[in-house]
Amino acid sequence: MTSLGEAARAVLLTPDPHDKRRAARSLARAWRQGRLDHRCDVAMPYQPAWPATPELLPPNQMPRRRKGGSERGRIALLHALAHIEFVAIDLAVDLIGRFGGEFPRQFVDDWIGVAADEAMHFALLDRRLRGLGSHYGALPAHAGLWEAAQLTVDDALARLAIVPMVLEARGLDVTPATIDRFQGVGDEVSARILARIYSDEIRHVSAGTVWFGWLCDERGFNVVETWQSLVKSRFRGALKPPFNDSARRDAGLTQEFYAVIAS
Template sequence: MALPTTLGEACRAVLTTADPPAKVRLARAVARAWRRGQLAPEFDAVMPDAPARPARPELLPPNRMPKRGRGGSERGRAALLHALAHIEFSAIDLAFDAAGRFGGLFPRRFADDWIGVGADEAMHFAVLDRRLRAFGLHYGALPAHAGLWEAAADTAHDAAARMAIVPMVLEARGLDVTPETVARFEAAGDMPSARILHRIFTDEIRHVGIGTRWFGYLCANADISPAPHWQMLVGRHFRGPLKPPFNDSARARAGLTRDYYAPIAALTSSGSHQPR
């Protein structure tokens, strides 16, 4: 396939590609071309307000999503894998949007990091979609959550807010819940799915770490204390409470220490509102 000549244009091309296999191929090709120095480090393209989406899955608001259960039955495991595939499909766009939208504000390493994340997310989606086919399904066969792009839209104006919400809240939540999900798949004897989810979990620790590091970079440049600033941004841009239990050890490996989230979690679990 013929690629654009600049990284900004290439990121936009990923976001405006709707077909899942084509998006995966393009994401990988862009990452490979960037590593090889074949794309100019120019951020000359406007990122779309929303990415292109395939006709399926049907996107529903959270309150209309069917209950999946806890993944004990084969049907429940298939539904959970489909939901995770949708998250990873959306994460491809989130990563390339971060690189294309904010890359010009940072050292080159920022684009290196987020293009690498995008390639990881493309791989995650591909292996989950392939695993779904062992259950007689494919991505798009079931409805999916419609709200995953909201965090990107709400933080499109502010790189610090984007880092605070997408990797440091949404992806960090994956660190909290994935080990239990892996254990349920193992208990059901579904070791292929468990291995896929463990690989994704390991990669997501690194992704959360990338977001945390660049958030810290912005705070250091502005002479702002990171944890209180993060708490303010979460209160302003994140819809909902931060719910324990937290995987403190995995979060700490990513640099997301308890001084960030424990004060807000204490407030929300006691029924108080988050700061705004």
């Protein structure tokens, strides 16, 4: 039987986006079928294997996306979202392989589900891009999305604080307006995809919040104060309103966490 760590490492070292997507789904299936030992006994790579395209650019060099509902603008937005979901596969799998041994099996169950969701999200977005005459890799993409993982390789608590509870929570803030934007130009196909992703991301943020709280309890830490301290020390950015308070609350991320430290 292969260990969970070995299987997670194999996903991270798969460069082709579609092979990685399939590998993440296979990882989830193998875990659910009991074919993987709950052992995280191998080192995770500091940087996953990624394809030659898209070209990755620093945030300040990314082309500005045009406002409005042109097909070109919608393709650029969908491509950016596809890249987020592609990196999110590795973020979920790295969390499992790097830290899964510190938690009970339910933690792995939850994050295996997240990894499978991210793989499905990527597939939906890439399929939509192809329906519009493009594909993932056709445009440049943001180079900084993996930075949060690199800044939190030493501590599961920091990883949970930053990736699901800051980065994915930000998706809850901005996605409803993006759905409205697609609906406003009659692109109901893209809007439905984003609505599905939005619903799943509430569960992902909830998983982050639950397991952050669990680990704080294990270590005897105050949950809210610890999260605020980690965001201040580990997140390179600012928490900026507007916030989708209702969706965050549904995920267990209440205003007491972020209101006092938001810029």
